[in-house]
Amino acid sequence: MEKVTHETLPSGIDLACVEIPGRHAVAIEFRILAGTAHEPDDALGIARLIQETIDLGTEKYDGRALSDAFDEIGASHGGWVGREASAYTCLVLPEFLERAIELHAEFIRRPTFPDDKIEVAVELTRQEWTALQDDAHSLADKLIGTQAYGKYLGRHSLGEPESLDKIDRKHLLDHWSETYHAGRMQVTAAGAFDTQHLVDLLETHFGGFGATETAGREHFDVTFDAVRVHHNKELEQQQIAIAFPGAARTGEDYHVQRVMLGLLSGGMSSRLFTEVREKLGLVYWVSAWGECPRGSGMIFLGASTTPDRCDVTYRTLLREVDRLSEDLTKEELDRAVNGLVAKIETQGDITRARCGQLAEDLFHFHKPMDRKEKIAKLQAVRVDDIHSYLDAHPRDALSVVTLGPRVLEGSKVAETSSTGGPQS
Amino acid sequence: MNDPYTLHTLENGLRVVIEHMPDVNSAAAGFLSHTGARDEVPELAGVSHFLEHMCFKGTEKRDWHQISVDFDKLGSIYNAFTSADRTFYFGWVPMASVRDQIEVLADMMRPALPEADFATEKKVILEEIAMSKDSVDHVAFDFVLERIFEGHALGWPVLGYDNTVGDLTRDQLHAYHQERYAADNMTLIVAGNVDPGRIIAIAEELCGHWKPGQKKSERKVPEIRSGIANRVVDRFNQHVIVMSFPAPGANDPMHETAEAAASILGGGNSRFYWNIVQKGLSPSASCFRFDLADCGLTLLCAQTDADVDGVEKLADALRKEAHDICQNKVRPEEVQRVKNKRRTTLAVEGESPYHRLVQIMDDVDYRGAPRTVDQRLAAVEAVSVDSVAEFFQRYPIDGDGYLIGVGPREWPNCK
Known part of the structure; x- marks a missing residue:
């Protein structure tokens, strides 16, 4: 027990x-x-x-x-x-x-x-x-x-x-x-x-290791820069990275966000894999993921493709997020939810993973969170919740980075030293 | 300890290997095809890997989307990989879903290879090849194998080349599948909280009709070459050094000693770490093994952004450590430390059906049968100061090997 x-x-x-x-x-x-x-x-x-x-x-x-x-x-x-x-x-x-x-x-x-x-x-x-x-x-x-x-x-x-x-x-x-x-x-x-x-x-x-008062729990402000910047670099493939603000781990719509990311990038039947890779053959690697600093959240979309396919890949990534508002079905949603739930159960067999989950709970909630409750919150997500989430997190102000030989349409080109290291 | 394994062979030759793990809540299943890049002919370089991709692209029963949907419905953690000598497809699911997981995987092993999807997937693989060219590590590793195994199938990349993948036809893929995915060239492996009798019945039901192969192909043992080579790639900033030496294969009795020797020389808390990394010569210096059933390599690797003199200094440091470990016995505490770490790793991996699946695959493919965690521990315990010394006597790393540099510097000088 x-x-x-x-x-x-x-x-x-x-x-x-x-x-x-x-x-x-x-x-x-x-x-x-x-x-x-x-x-x-x-x-x-x-x-x-x-x-x-x-x-x-x-x-x-x-x-x-x-x-x-x-x-x-x-x-x-x-x-x-x-x-x-x-x-x-x-x-x-x-x-x-x-x-x-x-x-x-x-x-x-x-x-x-x-x-x-x-x-x-x-x-x-x-x-x-x-x-x-x-x-x-x-x-x-x-x-x-x-x-x-x-x-x-x-x-x-x-x-x-x-x-x-x-x-x-x-x-x-x-x-x-x-x-x-x-x-x-x-x-x-x-x-x-x-x-x-x-x-x-x-x-x-x-015991006795310095101050006992709790510290280091403050939130840092996100200063989101909604620009498209291209960084020139000699590469076979163009790297594309897109970001927009998402939900905090403690936010009410965090579980909706998790499901949305599952719909976009949770498995091979997810939208990005299906549309960008399997139907169009634009990429080998494509992904959507979320990060949650304390009190904030950020959604990322990423792909790498050969330079002449950069613009179409970029447009397809964004279109697939938008399309979740248009034609998401309950069956697709249930599949994403079931996938997330099953993975929670499967990874419960790994001791290290259990420790990691507890650490994240403590970091964000200051207490362990009940696994059954987490699962119930995922299972409570409905199609309308995804629509509401997308309305609440618009993609009209994106932060975009491209890295490679081709300038993405509408991007400004960064100074040559902007990668922060020696030039290649 | 009771033997947790059930081994069974269907009439068509398909092997079934099951580990019963009563303390877990999940199960992992996988199909191993004993085929990889070394089974290819030059004009079909990359066909094994292409076929792995195409097994996800549709069967008589499912199109590619349905395969994906069915995996995701199960909440499976799934994937596949192709190496020089094997292709493996796996899924890890809650234990109640193990039959459904095996069913999807078994269906995929008989792919329809649809023409339209073949063309799309070719684009994906060409992107994968392009991606690997942006990694100095991939470029270096491919170059190392190309030179060491020159003239042998092990010398080309598992992904194949732009031209061989570009020229590949659907019919060639089909013929390769017929030959290499015959029932008697495959193994079904299952690890988890499962009933072995039920798994065998599932295997009979789903795979019993698969045909055995018409001919047995023999693998040619490669000649391992020595020499000096460099590939100048200006766009990289780091120069990678690799020194390669012949070593025993994975089924050799010295295998565990070889692993321990590599760890002492270039693992964590190793000689390389303290005498090279912690001297500021390289952010990464390691010793690792490339091992197949019938041959192996010991590879000493490091990288630096230094100029040619700095690269030479780094190479000298690698050579010095290699010389020392060949000429002088390692210390008993070095051996013991490696054993201690292995003991923890094996105990932890023994908890996870996925890790057990991969270990069993390795054992089945290279040693013919699975080993229990206790058997693996016994092999680790048998490593000693003397066995490490014997290893370096038989497989020295301070003589002629292959010295290779890849990156922006003209090093080594091959003239």
């Missing part, structure tokens, strides 16, 4: 966990509510630099010894930096949970940020900037993010080359001191463990 718990610990940690007896592992996530949006204007990229160096030296271990310690318990661990948070994730056998928490506490609480490691991290980040120029899809993703979200939420985790060069150990220590403390931490766990034991471990290892 699964047991879900949510509580704020005396240390200030916001904890949500689900005991799932019979599982062979425990997935745990330590989320720090500090992402790229929280970076100082003159130190863009610092959140990721902290993450890249935080486990390369602590009061007790050097980087290699810490990695060895994780390997001794066979932990699969990693991390990511997002717009509003940074996270450290770990998958471990149940008997090693305590050691895994102890090791996370060691580097999250007591990093030393050795100068030589910072120097290397800056150099590697610079090289990753260059590598980004060789990855057309990721580059287009970066460009549309900047354009659609604006100053704070539109930042890229790699920062900017000019600001990276200025970041030193003091910057890292200052930003870490300001943003890494228990009141900014959300911890989630799923799998085979005892909740009280988990609570005790977290309090033992994170």
Whole structure:
């Protein structure tokens, strides 16, 4: 029998966990509510630099010894930096949970940020900037993010080359001191463990970790730039990225949005796949997806195609969104809903996925959300709700990026340095 | 531990492999066709992959749209892929839908190959080829295989070339399907909370009428070449270095040792990570294996945006690590760390029907039968300092291999 718990610990940690007896592992996530949006204007990229160096030296271990310690318990661990948070994730056998928490506490609480490691991290980040120029899809993703979200939420985790060069150990220590403390931490766990034991471990290892007051929950404003910008680049395929504002995760029409995205891009019978790829053969890759920073939402449409098909692909993408207002059937809607529900059930068999779902709940709702309730909300969506959603989220002011050799009709051409890296 | 597997062969030769997983709520099913790019002739390069696409484009019973609709109705997590030596179609669904999932997949294995959809799909595949040309990693990997397996089918990309795909006809595709998708060249694999007897009955009902093949084709073991080559591609910013060496195939008893050796040298917390990446020489340096049933490669890879001198410095660093690991035994703790990580991975993957499906596919295709998680763990436990040393003695990576560079620099110098 699964047991879900949510509580704020005396240390200030916001904890949500689900005991799932019979599982062979425990997935745990330590989320720090500090992402790229929280970076100082003159130190863009610092959140990721902290993450890249935080486990390369602590009061007790050097980087290699810490990695060895994780390997001794066979932990699969990693991390990511997002717009509003940074996270450290770990998958471990149940008997090693305590050691895994102890090791996370060691580097999250007591990093030393050795100068030589910072120097290397800056150099590697610079090289990753260059590598980004060789990855057309990721580059287009970066460009549309900047354009659609604006100053704070539109930042890229790699920062900017000019600001990276200025970041030193003091910057890292200052930003870490300001943003890494228990009141900014959300911890989630799923799998085979005892909740009280988990609570005790977290309090033992994170008790007294800085301010206990909750922080980092503020919303950042989206400053949406409704422009079409083309970035010249020598490529075989043209990258197309379109964005328009959508619903927040906590918004009443969020579940309608999920279904709408399922209708557009949920499976091979979805509209974009069917119309853009299967009927017209315009693309290999086409997709629609949503992102939800806290308190806001953004819908993206993307495709890559050979340059002479760019304009028709662009028009077809938008037409398919509009067409949902015209000829959506109940059968099609039910299929999209059933698909979403089945995937929730199927992925419930993955311990790591369960932990990830809890983490998202905590991030947006400050509490775990009932899975059955989520499913019921999806199942309650009707055709009229999709129409209302599309009326409420018009596509008359879009943010568009194209990347490649052909200028999309009606676009302005960006300055040559606008991809932010070396020219190819 | 009870054997969770049920193995069965239908009269027509179709193999059925089932793993019963009583603790999960879902099931994954897949059809493996033992065919891939290495089974193609040069003028049909890309036909295996094209056929994979066309299996989604209609059958006698369903048109392409109905196939998509039926997958999506089930809420399936589904896809297919083609490699050098296999093509696999799969779907992962809540356990109540497993029969419907197998039915859709089985229907697809007998495609109608409609002419009109053939022409449209050709455009999609040409877009896929164009997309791969925008990735320095894809361009580099294709070039590596082209040189190492020159003159052999393993030397061309799974996607094929613009001209071979462009020239392909529907009749050629049909003939290839007849030969390669015969019942006795295929395996149905199911993992999840299922009743094995019922799955066999479903297989009989849906696939029992499939015909066995008329002839058995033999695969030619490739010659693995050595040398030096570069491909200058000015529009990329990163220069990719690959050093390639012969290695055992996936069905070799040393396979697990080979995996461990690659991990020690170029996995996470590896020698490459600390001595190359963390020295700032490259944002990514790795050692990975390309393995098929009858042959394999150890590939040392890294990339940099540095000038020619910087590329040479990076290559020297790779060579130094390769030399060290061949000449000196690895430390016991390095071996133990790899084992520990594998143990966790196997335990976690053992929870998921999809992961089990893929593992079983690998075992069935390369080793003839599935291995339980415990058997896989035993293979991991057998790796030792001495077995790693023996591996590098038999398959050294500090001698002649193939040295390849792809990117904006004129490196290596091939003159």
